[in-house]
Amino acid sequence: MPNQYDKEVILVVDDNIITCEVIQRNLEISGFHVFTAHSVNDAIQILSRQEIDLLITDYKMPKHSGLELIKYVRDHFQDICIIMLTGYGSINSAVAAMKEGADEYITKPFTDKELLDAVGICIQKQKEKRIDPALIYDETWARFGIVGQCQNMLEVYSKIEKTCKNDAIVLITGENGTGKELVARAIHYHHKARSIYPFIPINCPGIPATLFESELFGHVKGAFTGAVQHRKGFFQAAEKGCLFLDEISELPFELQAKMLRVLQEKEISRIGETLVKKIDVRIIAATNKNLEDLVEKGVFRQDLFFRLNVINIDIPPLRDRGNDIILLAKHFALKYAKELGKTEPAFTDKAISALKEYFWPGNVRELENLIHRSLIMNDEDIIDSVNFPDIMKFNVPYNQHLNLSLEDMSKKYVRDIVEQTGGNKAKALKILKIDRKTLLKKLK
Ligand SMILES: Nc1ncnc2c1ncn2[C@@H]1O[C@H](COP(=O)(O)OP(=O)(O)OP(=O)(O)O)[C@@H](O)[C@H]1O
Ligand SMILES: [Mg+2]
Structure with missing residues (x-):
């Protein structure tokens, strides 16, 4: 990426046509653009014409093996991530593949989730390979490729x-x-x-x-x-x-x-x-x-x-990392902006405070997905809370109110929602799913 498909492009190579089709279908449903090839020669043809982000190849194929394809790709295209598919119980081939430069391997038979997890890891790695290394390894706010300085x-x-x-x-x-x-x-x-x-x-x-x-x-x-x-x-x-x-x-x-x-x-x-x-x-x-x-x-x-x-x-969980949340958000924003061909986005004040106050049950992975999504959703190069999910916009800032009783918390929550909806009671009632009488009682 970026490419004419505006999606990550994956090449699947397996001499078994059905396997190829099943993988192709699953990946396309998940939003990837997929090419398939049934031999190493066909794969090399496609590689010469198309920009590929990720290669998924079978190990055992007639004529040339997946291992030979890995060697070829490593010699010609450093950036492409590689997942090797190996038959059940063939750890030897998996090790050989890793040595030749495969990034991951999955043993057949695999579940859709295993496939998508491996693809996710590779796409992530591949983006990191292409991103400015100075950004990731800047010692002032990241170490070992891990962002954070709290x-x-x-x-x-x-x-x-x-x-x-x-x-x-x-x-x-x-x-x-x-x-x-x-x-x-x-x-x-x-x-x-x-x-x-x-x-x-x-x-x-x-x-x-x-x-x-x-x-x-x-x-x-x-x-x-x-x-x-x-x-x-x-x-x-x-x-x-x-x-x-x-x-x-x-x-x-x-x-x-x-x-x-x-x-x-x-x-x-x-x-x-x-x-x-x-x-x-x-x-x-x-x-x-x-x-x-x-x-x-x-x-x-x-x-x-x-x-x-x-x-x-x-x-530590993300909610205990103070300003690192913003640092990480900016790190991911820059990373995805580059990928989407945008300039580095600015964060609005509302976005910053929503990021700081949210409870982050999914931690860094959730933050990364949020930033990626916000960038895609917003046509301008800014990150604003308007593109965040409702739960974040109307969230009670848990981390600051851990000592509130349930009753006080509920009152505060109601006030927050009314405030967030700009005093529009009808809207607030819809979100809170309570009747007008209860709302008025809580506001008192
Ligand atoms: N401090 C960090 N700086 C940059 N990226 C990070 C940081 N922490 C996590 N990530 C990214 O967040 C994602 C989740 O990280 P990772 O898979 O290591 O978490 P995990 O704790 O193993 O998750 P799980 O509990 O699901 O197994 C990865 O994409 C990783 O690169
Ligand atoms: Mg893990």
């Missing part, structure tokens, strides 16, 4: 700095969308020794219980029915690099003991093999839950919690 965030940076000098297990905690994965990646990519090796994220709730060992430790050919060839597990794939155990709280209880054992003994053996191998992998885990509570409830093992909680980086 005291809370300075503490996060200082912990990142310490953790990239050693191999200790790190537990990253924080609400949804606060930047847990961003911090995990920052730790990995700033580690002197490990950054050149893979960073492999594992979504813990996605590991099927019956395949836990095979997924994590791998297996040898013939170890069980269906084990038709040797296969590396995640631990081997991440050798010398980092394994990111995302949503660790969702790891089924019966698997927690197994995970603990690996982390303690730091050795694994593939299924069907007696040979025990030492592993050299950095572990970073993340969760948006309070693990101590889960331990108390008996759904998370205390011993695993202690093992993981060596260094805890707790990322």
Whole structure:
């Protein structure tokens, strides 16, 4: 972007026509422009004619493989993000793809959500590649590519700095969308020794219980029915690099003991093999839950919690970051303005105060989406609260009124709404969904 379609353009390459069509349909519904190709040669033809933002390619194809296509794209188009589709259980090919420069991989069969999540991550990365790096790495208000300069965030940076000098297990905690994965990646990519090796994220709730060992430790050919060839597990794939155990709280209880054992003994053996191998992998885990509570409830093992909680980086929610909210809003505004071919937008006073007062349940991700949407909605290069969702315009500023009783809060809310609607009682009644009598009582 920007391009003639005014959308991100994705090229899907798979020799299976039906797979291509299904992916194409899903991506088009989500607002992307999609080209498809059924062979590497066709894909190269399209790449020579069209500007492509993201390539999604199958691994196994007749004649030339997806790996060859990745090499070609990396040699010719640095900017294009790449997602590799691999058959179930072929971690070897996934690792090969990552080494050649793929950004993400998804194993077949995948859900629509998995596909869209991976696409989202890549599009984001791709935008960051194209954005002025001076903006992102400006040390005065961002570190490690993470925007923010409030005291809370300075503490996060200082912990990142310490953790990239050693191999200790790190537990990253924080609400949804606060930047847990961003911090995990920052730790990995700033580690002197490990950054050149893979960073492999594992979504813990996605590991099927019956395949836990095979997924994590791998297996040898013939170890069980269906084990038709040797296969590396995640631990081997991440050798010398980092394994990111995302949503660790969702790891089924019966698997927690197994995970603990690996982390303690730091050795694994593939299924069907007696040979025990030492592993050299950095572990970073993340969760948006309070693990101590889960331990108390008996759904998370205390011993695993202690093992993981060596260094805890707790990322503050956006509402506790003071002026960083504005900094982040401006960062995203500049980023999306460039992408949309607009000049850097100015923020109206109303927009600034709405941003500061909102509760931000979705944190940074929600803020980013809001700014992006506002820029698209507004023809002029300004950001105004008029383009914000109603919940923000009429929101009670929670963070300033945490000590109000429900009754007082409700009165204040009613007054706020009346004020926001410019004293138009009919409008206020519609929003509040109460009758006129109640309104008048509250206003008294
Ligand atoms: N401080 C920051 N500066 C710039 N971008 C940020 C910052 N924090 C988060 N983001 C962006 O916000 C989005 C959400 O971040 P990320 O995925 O790391 O959060 P998360 O905590 O892992 O979310 P979830 O709880 O959904 O797993 C990403 O696009 C990320 O790049
Ligand atoms: Mg995450």
